[in-house]
Amino acid sequence: MELQQYLRIVRDYWRSILASLFICIVVAAGVTLMQTPMYSTSSSVFITVESGGTAGELSQGANYAERQVNSFINVTTSEIVLQPAIDQLGLDTTPTRLAKALEVSSPANTSVIKIAAKDPSPEQASLLANTVAANLEEAVTSLAPPGPDGTRLVTATVINSAPIPASPVSPRVTTNLALGVLLGLLLGFGQAVLRNMLDTRIQTTEDIEQVTDAPVLAVIGHREGEAGRVAETSGPAWANAEAYRRLRTNVGFVGLGGQHRSSMVVTSSLTGEGKTETVVNLARVLAQAGSTVLLIDADLRRPQVAARMGIDADLGLTDVLTGRGPMYEFVVQVAPNLTVLSAGTVPPNPSELLGSDAMTHLLEAVEKHYDYVLFDSPPLLPVTDAVVLSAKVGGTIVIARSGEVRRPQLAAALDLLDAGEVTLFGLVLNDVPLSNRSHYYSSYYYSASQPTDEGAPDEVWKPRRKRQLSAR
Structure with a gap:
């Protein structure tokens, strides 16, 4: 089709195009309003590994620390960390369900574990992230093996506490409405082109x-x-x-x-x-x-x-x-x-x-x-x-x-x-x-x-x- 033909389709079916656009915007707005606002905040835990003073010992310590960080990411969402958090906060849930409200990650080439928590309440999201971080700190202390002199080779320290978020991270009103507009235009123009192809009237x-x-x-x-x-x-x-x-x-x-x-x-x-x-x-x-x-x-x-x-x-x-x-x-x-x-x-x-x-x-x-x-x-x-x-x-x-x-x-x-x-x-x-x-x-x-x-x-x-x- 040439541009002139597309313009004629828009001219002939502009009502249905606008109707499709309006419906998609209304649906996007309705879905947005029906969603419960969710707040997210995160705390950070630093993993430290004791090592010797030589270059070889420092290198081995760094590799060991990286392996320990990956291990403790899995520990963060385990029962040993989450069950105490449930008991402390009085939550009516299970460790498995609570783990779905957390997002645990580690930036590349770092010894930092980032714990992000989501909840409809901004105060509860902050409290949950900080509680899990504190429990992870205790879990690392209990799980890390002692050295020859009795000191712990691996320690965890909370370096950033989770603040109370000021605004929800979802739903994203602007993004949802923009997607509604885009989908409405695509559906509206698509149905117009299809109707034009099926309409054989002179x-x-x-x-x-x-x-x-x-x-x-x-x-x-x-x-x-x-x-x-x-x-x-x-x-x-x-x-x-x-x-x-x-x-x-x-x-x-x-x-x-x-x-x-x-x-x-x-x-x-x-x-x-x-x-x-x-x-x-x-x-x-x-x-x-x-x-x-x-x-x-x-x-x-x-x-x-x-x-x-x-x-x-x-x-x-x-x-x-x-x-x-x-x-x-x-x-x-x-x-x-x-x-x-x-x-x-x-x-x-x-x-x-x-x-x-x-x-x-x-x-x-x-x-x-x-x-x-x-x-x-x-x-x-x-x-x-x-x-x-x-x-x-x-x-x-x-x-x-x-x-x-x-x-x-x-x-x-x-x-x-x-x-x-x-x-x-x-x-x-x-x-x-x-x-x-x-x-x-x-x-x-x-x-x-x-x-x-x-x-x-x-x-x-x-x-x-x-x-x-x-x-x-």
Whole structure:
């Protein structure tokens, strides 16, 4: 992953990262508060070995002293030292348990034994360390062998008494909280990366690029309001106007360099991805630019264009294809340069109608009289209608709703188009939250409170029939 991808993960999952961090800090603080404060202090005992005055005797005495120190370290935690300490202090414990409260050591190359004691009471910790040191002094005297003249060859002397500690050595509040923060960040970022890897939803243009090399024609932001409702026709209230104009600009370039045809299908992988809203708004901006546009509702299973445009839906495309009348009797002009042909009667065989010769003849006729012919079709995965129709037109635009369709679903939909030898003009990423909009397109977005010079028509035409063209 690149740095930009990690930053996007942090941006997308910052809430769960902060939640993990907060939980770990709370747990660390709770564990710290539940721990009993422990105080530690230590006393020191010096081991002395009597030796002769020659160099050899001094060397032998030093080696002997070192061996004796190691031996008396073990003696310190034995019953001969600890049982008297238990009796003197009146402790309700055993030598074995008391030994666990002591830490006996000797600095390297020294004859000093350091006795450290831990206890919840600072006074008791000091008293225990000093008592054990005194008992060790007595134990050394009784255990050390006498010399030829009756003197003890090894003696022990307490050189440092254990002071009463002023502050506990555990729990370490700062250390525990720091570990909680570190663990929280690791867990939070780890779960964010894992969730990102497991989340196959299309959310950004980078996600689309992982599925296909086809261009992203536009990125349309999320708009508050009724789900699926087409944008208002007044300029200041038309959110994402610049995104649709960008789509219009890119649509004007698709197909150049080959056989340029004016017809195209707008579809999606699944239902509810905003294909109808997109094709209606695309038709509007194309008409605003002066192009003649025919919008045909080819979703013969769940037609929505007529209801969204506020026109009669009783008669339309199916009636033209079945020969019930010429097309000019069913088209409605809803705005300057914009004409709509609704779906009409819902047929029992939508795929057969869309793939019929009558559909081919209709396409030949309307492509000669309109600059753009736009089809709103059913989604690709549930039914085959969109593939059948796409094979007849100039190309197809696929709408991908951010956070709705998943990469395997989009890939399967594009595979259907590829199997049908359909020309894919590109994709439109729809309903993108403001935080997810790609920086490549950030300068093209305007909110509803930022009207642009090129708004929707000031005059909203009332629907009326257009009597110019008949199906051949």
